[in-house]
Amino acid sequence: MDVRKGASNFYWLSEGARRMLATKSLAPGRRVYGERLVQVGGSEYRTWDPNRSKLAAAIMKGLKEVPIREGSNVLYLGAASGTTSSHVSDIVGKSGAVYCIEFAPRSLRDLIGVCEARPNMLPLLADARQPQTYADKIEKIDVIYQDVAQPDQARILIDNAKLFLKKGQFALIAVKSQSIDVTKKTSEIYENVLAELSSHFEVVEKLPLEPYEKDHLFVSLRVK
Numbered sequence: 001m002d003v004r005k006g007a008s009n010f011y012w013l014s015e016g017a018r019r020m021l022a023t024k025s026l027a028p029g030r031r032v033y034g035e036r037l038v039q040v041g042g043s044e045y046r047t048w049d050p051n052r053s054k055l056a057a058a059i060m061k062g063l064k065e066v067p068i069r070e071g072s073n074v075l076y077l078g079a080a081s082g083t084t085s086s087h088v089s090d091i092v093g094k095s096g097a098v099y100c101i102e103f104a105p106r107s108l109r110d111l112i113g114v115c116e117a118r119p120n121m122l123p124l125l126a127d128a129r130q131p132q133t134y135a136d137k138i139e140k141i142d143v144i145y146q147d148v149a150q151p152d153q154a155r156i157l158i159d160n161a162k163l164f165l166k167k168g169q170f171a172l173i174a175v176k177s178q179s180i181d182v183t184k185k186t187s188e189i190y191e192n193v194l195a196e197l198s199s200h201f202e203v204v205e206k207l208p209l210e211p212y213e214k215d216h217l218f219v220s221l222r223v224k
Helices: 052-058 084-092 105-115 155-164 186-195
Strands: 002-005 011-015 019-023 037-040 045-049 074-075 097-103 122-125 141-145 171-176 201-208 216-223
Touching: 002 084, 019 052, 045 084, 052 084, 052 171, 052 216, 074 084, 074 122, 074 155, 084 097, 084 105, 084 122, 097 105, 105 122, 141 155, 155 171, 155 186, 171 186, 186 201, 186 216
Parallel strands: 074 097, 074 141, 097 122, 141 171
Antiparallel strands: 002 011, 011 019, 019 045, 037 045, 171 216, 201 216
């Protein structure tokens, strides 16, 4: 098994002709969603499934810059049960933090179990549409990552960015067209969302996530 570090703090594992995305585990011996654990050179790596994670899918589709790095403080909106946020935890490492906002109590219970083994993950039961309700629980933020299935996805990101991000900092969002309006064409929805986001952000990159996710657009943004 060959290991090559990516541009950010993630890795490519090569096994013959097969190449897998992975992160170096911050909690060795523990799986979060049934991922494969690989031991190489005294380190443990967790394979990162692009069919289960929009961020992994974006990296596989050629995302040029991943602004989440070792030491980053990340505000994660829509952390669910911890699949992607656990890989973000691996990336930021012990010197970073992942503030995990989740609205559903059932998902939060699963998320808490993941966070118990990862001291850099902080689970918060909160509504991402009301960032003022958790502002006092969060320290300096470097990046916002958003994965929420709400019609007002763009507004949620803008409201959180206004409160937590400074000029030049990044936000990442997985836009889910079917959660916004099932009556409109996907291309029209993307156009409208990008126009709304452009009021506060510069669009750095945009990537459709097919074949990993249908009707999803991954967008990297920088605060103007």
